[in-house]
Amino acid sequence: MAGEAIREGGDSREGCGVRMKGGPGVPVIEVRGLHKRYGDKVAVEDVSFSVERGEIFGILGPNGAGKTTTVECVEGLRKPDRGEISVLGLDPQRDKAELRQRVGVQLQEGQLPDRLRVFEALELYASFYRKPADLEQLVSTLGLTEKRDTAYKKLSGGQKQRLSIALALVGSPEIAVLDELTTGLDPQARRDTWDLIEAVRASGVTILLVTHFMEEAERLCDRLAVIDGGRVVAVDTPGGLVAGVNDEQRIRFRPSRPVSEELFAALPEVRKVERQGEVLVVTGSGNVLHAVTSVLARHQVIAGELRVEHANLDDAFVALTGRKLD
Ligand SMILES: Nc1ncnc2c1ncn2[C@@H]1O[C@H](COP(=O)(O)OP(=O)(O)OP(=O)(O)O)[C@@H](O)[C@H]1O
Numbered sequence: 001m002a003g004e005a006i007r008e009g010g011d012s013r014e015g016c017g018v019r020m021k022g023g024p025g026v027p028v029i030e031v032r033g034l035h036k037r038y039g040d041k042v043a044v045e046d047v048s049f050s051v052e053r054g055e056i057f058g059i060l061g062p063n064g065a066g067k068t069t070t071v072e073c074v075e076g077l078r079k080p081d082r083g084e085i086s087v088l089g090l091d092p093q094r095d096k097a098e099l100r101q102r103v104g105v106q107l108q109e110g111q112l113p114d115r116l117r118v119f120e121a122l123e124l125y126a127s128f129y130r131k132p133a134d135l136e137q138l139v140s141t142l143g144l145t146e147k148r149d150t151a152y153k154k155l156s157g158g159q160k161q162r163l164s165i166a167l168a169l170v171g172s173p174e175i176a177v178l179d180e181l182t183t184g185l186d187p188q189a190r191r192d193t194w195d196l197i198e199a200v201r202a203s204g205v206t207i208l209l210v211t212h213f214m215e216e217a218e219r220l221c222d223r224l225a226v227i228d229g230g231r232v233v234a235v236d237t238p239g240g241l242v243a244g245v246n247d248e249q250r251i252r253f254r255p256s257r258p259v260s261e262e263l264f265a266a267l268p269e270v271r272k273v274e275r276q277g278e279v280l281v282v283t284g285s286g287n288v289l290h291a292v293t294s295v296l297a298r299h300q301v302i303a304g305e306l307r308v309e310h311a312n313l314d315d316a317f318v319a320l321t322g323r324k325l326d
Pocket residue numbers: 038041042043044061062063064065066067068069070212
């Protein structure tokens with residue numbers, strides 16, 4: 001299991017493997033009022049959030065939103081212009097060496113020499129850490145056993161990605177920072193990677209995940225900070241974000257006989273009624289499904305192919321930022 005591989009060396013991480021859903025917990029990362037500019041370009045403007053031990057915390061936003069700059073400040077790779085950051089009680093600028101031992105960072109594509117073999121890369125990186133993970137277990141957990149003697153450049157995109165995750169975990173970190181985890185992967189490799197990340201979290205590692213994929217955020221994250229234009233526009237669970245901004249439901253059905261749209265438009269729960277060929281689409285909130293089906297029953301109309309669509313994180317993002325993510 002990932003957990004055993006990663007925990008090798010042992011430490012006093014409390015709450016390991018506890019899945020937290022946004023409740024009060026122990027913050028392991030705290031960012032307050034972070035500002036960072038590059039020359040005239042303001043990249044991050046007043047970003048604040050905190051990450052609890054054991055959760056998968058996502059930073060979601062479009063290209064250029066300031067996600068990478070934010071996590072690079074958390075990792076100590078960039079110096080903030082203003083603001084306070086605490087990671088495991090450490091100051092990322094002052095305590096760089098200690099932080100490096102306890103926070104795993106994913107390498108970006110192209111940061112390893114082409115001819116370096118998988119196991120050699122792991123051994124090399126393991127040598128930088130006080131408490132390296134069990135490498136045999138790590139290659140097995142990451143599905144790289146058969147590729148252990150393969151040169152980096154011969155690996156597929158998914159295998160390179162798994163190696164970069166393995167390298168982020170090689171020092172038995174308490175926190176792993178994963179940036180654009182599944183960019184460029186095919187759908188199957190992406191789903192495999194998500195399963196893997198859940199296994200890593202189950203082993204007690206807190207994960208800070210940067211993504212611009214809505215589906216990834218929805219599937220993996222316990223909580224999310226939505227960032228747009230260098231600012232945090234919301235922090236919540238994926239479900240909370242959706243519920244907070246949009247309680248709308250769309251009810252689609254094919255009436256068994258002609259029925260007036262007015263019957264539905266008159267209901268207080270209904271905001272809009274559209275006809276798409278023979279299909280009626282009723283949009284509303286609250287108990288709209290019950291209201292619509294009551295009208296149908298009263299008029300002895302059967303609703304064929306009835307479907308209820310709820311708002312998703314895409315809708316929430318549009319409501320929060322005024323535009324679509326992709
Ligand atoms: N070294 C740099 N010098 C100048 N501008 C930069 C630098 N790094 C980033 N920027 C700019 O700062 C803004 C935020 O960039 P950042 O990479 O943090 O965003 P991001 O949300 O991670 O986007 P992406 O997903 O495209 O990486 C962008 O407008 C970007 O062009």
